[in-house]
Amino acid sequence: MSRKDATEIFLAGVEAVKPANFIPTHISINDQYIHIGSSDMLLSSLKNIYVAAAGKAAAAMALETEKILGDLITEGLVVTKYKHALPLKKCRTIEAGHPVPDNNSITGGNELLSLFKKAGKNDLIIMLVSGGASALVADCPPGISLGDIQQTVQLLLGCGASINEINTLRKHLSLLKGGQLLKHTEATIVSLILSDVPGDDLSVIASGLTVADNSSFEDAGEIIMKYRLTDKLPSGIRQWLQKGVEKLIPDTPEPGDEIFKKVNNIIVANNDIALQAAAQKAKRLGYAVQIVPEQLSGEAADKAITFIAKLNTLGNKEKICLLWGGETTVTLKGRGKGGRNQEFALAALCAAEKNNKTSLKNITILSGGTDGTDGPTDAAGAVIDEQSLLQTTLNPCDYLASNDAYHFFKQAGGLLITGPTQTNVMDIVVGLINNVAPPGFC
Numbered sequence: 374m375s376r377k378d379a380t381e382i383f384l385a386g387v388e389a390v391k392p393a394n395f396i397p398t399h400i401s402i403n404d405q406y407i408h409i410g411s412s413d414m415l416l417s418s419l420k421n422i423y424v425a426a427a428g429k430a431a432a433a434m435a436l437e438t439e440k441i442l443g444d445l446i447t448e449g450l451v452v453t454k455y456k457h458a459l460p461l462k463k464c465r466t467i468e469a470g471h472p473v474p475d476n477n478s479i480t481g482g483n484e485l486l487s488l489f490k491k492a493g494k495n496d497l498i499i500m501l502v503s504g505g506a507s508a509l510v511a512d513c514p515p516g517i518s519l520g521d522i523q524q525t526v527q528l529l530l531g532c533g534a535s536i537n538e539i540n541t542l543r544k545h546l547s548l549l550k551g552g553q554l555l556k557h558t559e560a561t562i563v564s565l566i567l568s569d570v571p572g573d574d575l576s577v578i579a580s581g582l583t584v585a586d587n588s589s590f591e592d593a594g595e596i597i598m599k600y601r602l603t604d605k606l607p608s609g610i611r612q613w614l615q616k617g618v619e620k621l622i623p624d625t626p627e628p629g630d631e632i633f634k635k636v637n638n639i640i641v642a643n644n645d646i647a648l649q650a651a652a653q654k655a656k657r658l659g660y661a662v663q664i665v666p667e668q669l670s671g672e673a674a675d676k677a678i679t680f681i682a683k684l685n686t687l688g689n690k691e692k693i694c695l696l697w698g699g700e701t702t703v704t705l706k707g708r709g710k711g712g713r714n715q716e717f718a719l720a721a722l723c724a725a726e727k728n729n730k731t732s733l734k735n736i737t738i739l740s741g742g743t744d745g746t747d748g749p750t751d752a753a754g755a756v757i758d759e760q761s762l763l764q765t766t767l768n769p770c771d772y773l774a775s776n777d778a779y780h781f782f783k784q785a786g787g788l789l790i791t792g793p794t795q796t797n798v799m800d801i802v803v804g805l806i807n808n809v810a811p812p813g814f815c
Contacts (some may be wrong), residue, residue, distance in 0.1 A: 424598070434503065478510060564638045699800060718778065718787065
């Protein structure tokens, strides 16, 4: 029952941040005006309305926009992850690679650039941005190949770098990201942005396609040195970054640049909204609820142990729910398969194994990605409880050492499978303590 409750609580959080629940509050038609974000524009003053959507939630955001604007849309483009496309009438769709870009990502970047160049000063571009766009939309600066970009992204994903650090590199290995896309249009742009990063930093979400950038080539170089990647990087990448540090190529545009006067960037949903919806569901299921105030970040395995410790200090109420939102990282040491949420759950299970299985008594823990994808797997995450160790002879600590959480849970049970959710606001961890004896128990 507790696993079912944990899953329902997680899914309630996901549902609250689906595009059908926030696009209609940010786009509407009233008489002769289009209301978008905080702006009202006279329809007769607009020659064309373009829709450009990029990210894991791009198709659903575009679909809701089409429902509202219909034939008012001149043309639309959606760049999203494989298996995330939806039937659309006004927008063409490109599915591409994530988290590592592929040839379709380059096509997506080229098509997005073409749309921006096409739009003129009497046109409106509605930009619909969600997490994942950093990989789904890609380009190759001079002297850098797609293979160079792919190798660099793989290194960054495996070294334990945060999403802020990874996207700092992505912005400085691109001629589109970090606000550079705005150099290529005279149109007015309104970006509705679904946040998938800690602190809702607009410059980090989707590598800041329409947002001014506070980071620099020097920052990118420091990240490379921090994780000792210099000698592992392709020569083209090293040379490009060095040119940037030496001011031989321009840096990304900073706040205050004239190009940002024509854009309005708006956060439309985030992890906090998902957590509040999850909390309401938990209350309806009879749980006393607490939300960890600080955002979840850091190594997944370390934070799993922290989370168990927090659960074990919550007192003796019959039913307690502890929620934590954010995004961890994983430093790869093995060659297994998994994602940060599966790693989190497996680390909690490993800690219980070392503690004579007692630290999970009456406890259920679910860690899931709100996008329905956890690493290069078909799972959103995993769920564990005190039965997890009793129902398998597998040693969770051995699998954790190999970063092989997926294969552990595939055999032992506990994978959380949702399929694509058409949203993305980082992760939700649900911890339940249920001290209520089942009916008939004496």
